Amino acid sequence: MLERIKQRLAAFAHGEPGSRFEGRYRRVHATKRNPFHKAFFISLGLFVMAAGVFFLPAPGPGMVIIAIGAAMIAQESLWMARLLDRIEVRGRAAFLRIRENWIAMSLAYRILLLAIIAVGLLGLAYAGYSIVAAWRG
Numbered sequence: 001m002l003e004r005i006k007q008r009l010a011a012f013a014h015g016e017p018g019s020r021f022e023g024r025y026r027r028v029h030a031t032k033r034n035p036f037h038k039a040f041f042i043s044l045g046l047f048v049m050a051a052g053v054f055f056l057p058a059p060g061p062g063m064v065i066i067a068i069g070a071a072m073i074a075q076e077s078l079w080m081a082r083l084l085d086r087i088e089v090r091g092r093a094a095f096l097r098i099r100e101n102w103i104a105m106s107l108a109y110r111i112l113l114l115a116i117i118a119v120g121l122l123g124l125a126y127a128g129y130s131i132v133a134a135w136r137g
Contacts (some may be wrong), residue, residue: 018089021074021081028075038076045072057128 015023074081102110116123 010089017092018085020088021071021084022076022078025078025081041076045076048072093134 011027012020012024046070048070049066052062052067052069054062055065056062070080070084072082082116105113
């Protein structure tokens with residue numbers, strides 16, 4: 001079973017950016033399956049996405065968990081597969097622009113930007129702590 005998962009991930013990773021999710025959808029739907037399979041995967045994907053929303057305040061795992069849930073839904077929904085393909089292409093382009101700008105910045109600007117981000121994150125953490133403390137009484 002683990003080997004099969006590795007093969008599926010490898011096939012997905014080698015797909016063309018912008019058509020990976022739709023390709024996965026087509027591969028899944030090329031085989032005959034149990035009729036409850038679609039409902040199960042969509043329900044499970046929605047549950048995983050809800051868990052991701054719950055974990056959003058934690059640094060990091062919330063968005064990853066939401067992405068996993070969306071990918072589970074995408075293998076059963078052509079609409080979601082196409083949406084994730086568009087998001088992937090736009091996300092890659094945005095990442096490249098940010099990376100180019102980061103490389104072009106001087107060290108002083110990088111340090112200043114990181115300090116601003118750190119202060120903002122500390123402010124969000126303090127606000128979250130204050131809300132939880134007020135809620136608890």
